[in-house]
Amino acid sequence: MTSLDPVLDKDGVRLTVDGAVATVTLTKPDKRNAQDFALWRALTQAGRSLPGDVRVVVLRGEGKSFSAGLDRQAFTPEGFDGEPSFIDLARSSDAEVDAAIAEFQEAFTWWRRSDIVTIAAVQGHAIGAGFQLALACDLRVVADDVQFAMRETALGLVPDLTGTHPLVSLVGYARALEICATGRFVHAEEAERTGLANLVVPGTELDAAVRDLAAALVAAPRDAVIETKALLQGAAGRSYEEQCTAERAAQARRLRDLAGLGD
Secondary structure, three states: OOOOOOOOEEOEEEEEEOOOOOEEEEOOOOOOOOOOHHHHHHHHHHHOOOOOOOEEEEEEOOOOOOOOOOHHHHHOOOOOOOOOHHHHHHHOHHHHHHHHHHHHHHHHHHHHHHOOOEEEEEEEEOOOHHHHHHHHHEEEEEEEOOOOEOOHHOOOOOOOOOOHHHHHHHOHHHHHHHHHOOOOOOEHHHHHHHHOOOEEEEEHHHHHHHHHHHHHHHHHHOHHHHHHHHHHHOOOOOOOHHHHHHHHHHHHHHHHOOOOOOO
């Protein structure tokens, strides 16, 4: 990838920008990019730090694994230095627990913004929070050694980092339930066949494949991509007739803009 001065580089997250393409990199390869509260705050900050002319954001992980999930230290009584542990959180009120989880989720929600297209470049393990972070992106390009797994239920928990909605949307309720309840691995062939992965490539070709996809996305007119993404994001919640109406309204806006008659 192009070496650039980082816009952000802290707590296991680095953000670099090259024109219309930004790259967010998880930088804890010695821990297989395990996630903690500080990393989630840094991911949230990365989203807020994107320059306005960025159109595509690539998410990648250094090392052999994309992300092995939540750092298990969160489950110990001592937790992380200066941070509450999950045990501390369990002793909090329902409102406090809800507020804490909502803050964690902010690291995962901004990837679906309508003004950008996000691509997860996934190799090796993407487990639990790592799987949900990949699911947070619009598109996933994966290496042929990828191993997705949702292991929260094995810990007595539920997936709560925004991954359940895109997982059901991509693979359907029954398969999503089976994947989550069993915690089994989903490998590259199944990921591509079920729609979890847009493209599977050899690991040595992952960065090049993502660069090609990003370039193709940037080549299209920005406003048309934004309108199209919004149309597709809302399609599942609309009836066929409502989607037809939304298409007409979006196209009318595009035609007015192309004719120089926009608001």
